[in-house]
Amino acid sequence: MEKCEFKPDRDSEGIEFENCSSSGDVIDHYFENCSFLDCRFGDISLERSRFSDCKFIDCDLSLARVEGSVFNGSLFQGCRLLGIDWRRCNQNMFSCRFESSLLDSCLFDGMKLRRGSFSKCSMRSALFEGCDLQEASFVGSHLLNCSFSGADLRRCDFRETQGVYLDLVGGKFKGLKLDVSGAVALVRHSGIIVEGLDGFE
Numbered sequence: 001m002e003k004c005e006f007k008p009d010r011d012s013e014g015i016e017f018e019n020c021s022s023s024g025d026v027i028d029h030y031f032e033n034c035s036f037l038d039c040r041f042g043d044i045s046l047e048r049s050r051f052s053d054c055k056f057i058d059c060d061l062s063l064a065r066v067e068g069s070v071f072n073g074s075l076f077q078g079c080r081l082l083g084i085d086w087r088r089c090n091q092n093m094f095s096c097r098f099e100s101s102l103l104d105s106c107l108f109d110g111m112k113l114r115r116g117s118f119s120k121c122s123m124r125s126a127l128f129e130g131c132d133l134q135e136a137s138f139v140g141s142h143l144l145n146c147s148f149s150g151a152d153l154r155r156c157d158f159r160e161t162q163g164v165y166l167d168l169v170g171g172k173f174k175g176l177k178l179d180v181s182g183a184v185a186l187v188r189h190s191g192i193i194v195e196g197l198d199g200f201e
Helices: 180-189
Strands: 011-013 016-018 030-032 035-037 050-052 055-057 070-077 095-099 117-119
Parallel strands (some): 016 035, 035 055, 055 070, 070 095
């Protein structure tokens, strides 16, 4: 099906955008309680736009530029979000849930992501250095080559993850949740030798 051109009003509330694409930037727009279904916004500028309580389902926003934009109460489900520098958005109003989405090579370092939710996502080579990730959840996500150096991981949930490596120097880990395989991987990467782990992968 051919994509329709995305040409929203400056202010949009309660609108469902489906099967859209954009050849131009969307700057200084306001979206409240809107749904974006199967839309293609790759390499678009969303500078200073605000998305409040919006849903993005099966959308592609890879390499989108988000300087000064607001994502408050937003859900990304089944989306491609490759290479986005989330540090550029308005961090004081950043509150998102990510489910079954591709966030490879995204940049989050230094952000306050307390209670953030990254469920069943691919996050290869994403950066979370120095983040506040207290009570955040990465359950079921693929975290190969992610960096959490210096992050606050207290009560963070890494159960059922793959490829996670946590630098034990400089981080905060009290209450961190790992399953058995994750705990074994952490021990092995740290260089600690524990006898009797030969049967664990």
